[in-house]
Amino acid sequence: MEQEVLEDIASRLSERYRKEAPLTIQRGDVHEYLGVTIDFSEKGKVKFSMDDYVDRLLEEAPEDMKGLATSPAANHLFQVKDEPVLLDSKRAELFHHITAKRLYLCKRVRGDLMTAVAFLTTRVSKPDEDDYAKLGRSIKKIFESYQVHAPDN
Known part of the structure; x- marks a missing residue:
């Protein structure tokens, strides 16, 4: 994915929804969401823990x-x-x-x-x-x- 495209999408979402709550952006191969760790660090695989x-x-x-x-x-x-x-x-x-x-x-x-x-x-x-x-x-x-x-x- 092109970083520029991602930044544009994040900007548009932030403009639209910033009144509700501030937008948080997480970058990288490992993400934490609702108690679940989502790991994309191995190419072609995703691990949930x-x-x-x-x-x-x-x-x-x-x-x-x-x-x-x-x-x-x-x-x-x-x-x-x-x-x-x-x-x-x-x-x-x-x-x-x-x-x-x-x-x-x-x-x-x-x-x-x-x-x-x-x-x-x-x-x-x-x-x-x-x-x-x-x-x-x-x-x-x-x-x-x-x-x-x-x-x-």
């Missing part, structure tokens, strides 16, 4: 969700107790928050988490202790796979 997003998610996870798991869900994922022990409001809010973050993550770069996330999103209105443990297991799977594939390991 969310390493910083995952770092923040794992930092936010409570201690009882830290550790390793070989899969994001056990074979009892879809089983619900007849008389569940509901979470208190603070832990229920944490459950909802982390489940929402995982939903965003799996829709962007971690499709392997979708089954567990899909089930747990149905449980956010009244999560119980079992749901919390299931969420913990899926966080442990993220931690396990992130440790295995992290660039500095």
Whole structure:
């Protein structure tokens, strides 16, 4: 692409929309957008990652969700107790928050988490202790796979 053409387009967009919000321009081969890193540095390929997003998610996870798991869900994922022990409001809010973050993550770069996330999103209105443990297991799977594939390991 010709730099002159890009500058002209950016100028026109800025003129049109500067009243709404200032235009920001990002140049280069690596871009950050809504928690997703988009890397065009290898010719003919594009790589999407969310390493910083995952770092923040794992930092936010409570201690009882830290550790390793070989899969994001056990074979009892879809089983619900007849008389569940509901979470208190603070832990229920944490459950909802982390489940929402995982939903965003799996829709962007971690499709392997979708089954567990899909089930747990149905449980956010009244999560119980079992749901919390299931969420913990899926966080442990993220931690396990992130440790295995992290660039500095």
